[in-house]
Amino acid sequence: MRLSTFLRPLLASLIAVGSVFPAAAQDFPTRPVTLVIPFAPGGTAELIGRAVGKSMERHLGTTVVVDLRAGAGGNIGAAHVAQTAAADGYTILLGSASLASNASLMKLTFDPRKDLQPVAGICIVPNILLVSANSPYKTLPDLLAEARRNPDKLTFGSSGPGTSSHLAGELLKAATGTRLVHVPYKGSGLVYQDLIPQRVDMLFDLQGSALANIKGGLVRPLVTTAARRSSSLPDVPTVAESGFPGFENGSWIGFMVRTGTPPDIAAKIERATILALQDPAIRERFATIGAEPIPAPSAEFGKYVLGEMDRWEKMVKEGRLQRAQ
Incomplete structure (x- = not known):
């Protein structure tokens, strides 16, 4: 609308x-x-x-x-x-x-x-699931396959407990039946310092905050939590498109x-x-x-x-x- x-x-x-x-x-x-x-x-x-x-x-x-x-x-x-x-x-x-x-x-x-x-x-505002540009995971199914092979291995950073980035990760765990380890930070900006060199595996960040690092080629967007794709990131699929109908968060x-x-x-x-x-x-x-x-x-x-x-x-x-x- x-x-x-x-x-x-x-x-x-x-x-x-x-x-x-x-x-x-x-x-x-x-x-x-x-x-x-x-x-x-x-x-x-x-x-x-x-x-x-x-x-x-x-x-x-x-x-x-x-x-x-x-x-x-x-x-x-x-x-x-x-x-x-x-x-x-x-x-x-x-x-x-x-x-x-x-x-x-x-x-x-x-x-x-x-x-x-x-x-x-x-x-x-939707969240975007990000990994490092050097991460081996190219798609959400790639990432989830690894999470199922090795429970509690993959980590997701967040802006802190109870924030949108934390809850998006918890919702993904609940929707996919996977076990991911939450690593809280004091703001998403600090997460990038560990995400880019792959000290943490992933981050859900609001699209507005994520765009600069995406455009700069430092991180790779896998999916958006929106109901439909964004005109700013038309090649990034939704979580629902990636096999989890009804998943929507922002x-x-x-x-x-x-x-x-x-x-x-x-x-x-x-x-x-x-x-x-x-x-x-x-x-x-x-x-x-x-x-x-x-x-x-x-x-x-x-x-x-x-x-x-x-x-x-x-x-x-x-x-x-x-x-x-």
């Missing part, structure tokens, strides 16, 4: 009601807004969040200041917004797929279902605020986000990294997030994924 097609009817309705916001929303914001990004700089989520935040500035009429609070698979930044930030709209969280999975996989100091309020969806991102934020203020942030998503530069960036739209309006985005939380909770209950001890 094209992003412009998805958002056009919604934009018309939002613009139509823009003049009837209550006084509280008309006064908001009177000072800069802080966007908490719970990931290290340079990653896909950080770059997208920063770009959308910048585009929002002219629609909000104020500066959007980025506050990087990386660590614990995104939990540190999320906990700050859920527990410390005021529920006044001046602190926005860049929520992501790891927040939905961590609700079931990790012991959190907050409850994402109760303490955070979805405001606007942005997009979902990292969605969207904006959230602390629960209790006044509805009219949340609505103004929602509107500014949706308008920002129409920025041609944003849409071009999304196309480059293979990003697909997710429900943008707050009500629909909220249902999407709850659905994602339910999906991971079910997998834990079924024993397909293990909760961290």
Whole structure:
């Protein structure tokens, strides 16, 4: 679905009601807004969040200041917004797929279902399974054949426990019945330092973060976790095409605020986000990294997030994924 097609009817309705916001929303914001990004700089989520935040500035009429609070698979930044930030709209969280999975996989100091309020969806970005350019594995079946011959031999690096790169590896293990060894790092950039010389065998990385190393010939892409091939990497098959129908995974991102934020203020942030998503530069960036739209309006985005939380909770209950001890 094209992003412009998805958002056009919604934009018309939002613009139509823009003049009837209550006084509280008309006064908001009177000072800069802080966007908490719970990931290290340079990653896909950080770059997208920063770009959308910048585009929002002219629609909000104020500066959007980025506050990087990386660590614990995104939990540190999320906990700050859920527990410390005021529920006044001046602190926005860049929520992501790891927040939905961590609700079931990790012991959190907050409850994402109760303490955070979805405001606007942005997009979902697929992961690409990468090996070193010098790796003997040319295809996913090649890699899986080795994994079956030698269980617990092949390793996959990740950005850390609970992150999209970790969960993609765990999903591959569950879908293929193979035993792979997880090696966590503090960010995908550090994984490449060991992936390229083959000290780790593979990495699932978001397409946006992976493109430079792919184009530079340092790594070889085997498959994408998207539902269809990317126009940026048309020769890279999907996992589903490679023998595992229905396999689909990616990292969605969207904006959230602390629960209790006044509805009219949340609505103004929602509107500014949706308008920002129409920025041609944003849409071009999304196309480059293979990003697909997710429900943008707050009500629909909220249902999407709850659905994602339910999906991971079910997998834990079924024993397909293990909760961290």
